Amino acid sequence: MARPPVSDSKPQRGRPRDPERGRRILEAAQKHFNEHGLERASVDAIAADAGVSKMTVYSNFGSKEGLFHAVVRDKTVAVMAGVAGAGELDPNQPEQALLAIGARFLELSRGEDALGALRSVYGVAGAQPEVCQGLYKEGPERVNGELAAYLRLAHAAGTLKVRNPLQAADLFLSMFMGSGHIRGLLKLKMPDSRENKALLHEAVRVFMAAFGT
Template sequence: MTSVPAKPSQSKPASPGRPKDLGKRAAILEAAKRMFTAHGFERVSMDQIAAEAGVSKLTVYSHFGDKESLFSAAISAKCEEQLAGGLFQVDASSSLRDQLLGIGRAFLSLINSEEALAIHRVVTTQPPPAKLGQLFWDAGPRRVQGVFEAFLRAEMEAGALDIPDVHRAASQFFCLLKGEMHMLLLCGCRDAIDDAEAEAHVQATVDTFLRAYQAAPARKR
């Protein structure tokens, strides 16, 4: 009986292929942010983004797969520019209030920026089939709230905070930061918020948050 040759093993890992060009990726993201904020989502094509970035359409698809993925990546990149991961790392050399002030200032600067306001308007004016709202939420607010929740839990473990519902507390913090001024900017009732007003708002928000959740000092025996 003639033996049948064994088939080649299917477990061999695939070749990783050529590494992605990080410079081109950054150029695509910058082009995407400019075009999505200026023209909306539906009116921008991958061809246009490729031309704006100075790369081929194939390169855009190689990095991001489709327009929805590119939109999500652009939102994430904008958040990372102003809310870098290190901002949410517990710093034993700094007070909890100072750390919250740093997070609050960065977040307020992000959401009140012209670029972020324009993206928000794009999301809220698109037809439902685009699912932009969910893409925006997952890539931006949900991600930011998640890393902030991790920061709060670390501070709870250190005994600095006493929070019964971390998810709710994180949401409250960011909603307080948005406040009236963010809505005024979105509605076009204000052109800008001056630095002194923004700083006073951040400090009041942080103090309100700490009054609600700062752990009581241990009673001396």
Template structure:
């Protein structure tokens, strides 16, 4: 159940398209929102409290992000950007060097899935999926769907360049990322002892080796 201050708030205005954003202000809002969403979940997190901590008005949050769900989606998008490598991201990776590209993407994705904040979000959304469909859609859209799609686009370019033979790029991308969501990820979700850095590095190397063995074009 949402807090009372949000229930009584007027309907937020639509986001102002084309208006330049203040990067520092956006950073403060996202950092404050990340803490409140992690502590209280999407439903119970208060936009008033987020605005107060960020030092902005509630209307400023709505003008930048449109809604509380839009703010949540922006947080997921920001974390996915780290895996993709920023604005240029996977798109800038050399299709002639797929092993190097997969090591880079896999390393960032593995680090992300081991973060306690990410694991906490998985736990909360899995536990309340039926009650928070918008949050689940945002998490999927800016997380798994976007990352799989961009990696699939890279694999398609590698296929066209002749370094990989990938008949179904999206399926191949899904298989690659799924290799990092096994035992260690399950242990993290259950709040058990996590794999150490050495085990994570071994998993990364083995995942790339297995993928390349299946898709690399013989020289």
């Protein structure tokens, strides 16, 4: 697709930005990227849906790839912001803490915002390494690190015995990324609340059996 005649694909610096206009652009872009993927999404259509000119999109985001990166960053930050940090959890009550973390992670990871971002990024894996790295850093790496920080506190408190907190955190979160998650990515019927609750309690039981004192 032909781009407007700009000499630099990077966003122009020093220009005042309208937060409401930026929000409209990101929302329109997410819709089009979710429906069409990066390659087939049209900047013209995104601009029209957002009620701005195509030049406005390019002046704020530099390129279609820059806009895609901004959408991924915006959604992954919003999704992962709901996962509690280590400082908010009681290291003396690991079972309750894991139930809370698992419930929130399960809810967020199966939400359409997270699933839509993953579907979009899978379509450009390899071709857009910076976009993929951004999603990984703001999503899985961030929440895994926060859970590992809690596990270190619980280990120090003597309520869990965790030799490798990052590995243990990865194992716990991986228990929620099975068939239900795949069904969500494929836009198939998702597990109901009863199935999710059963998965949550079994995941915590297995983790406590492996790492409890």
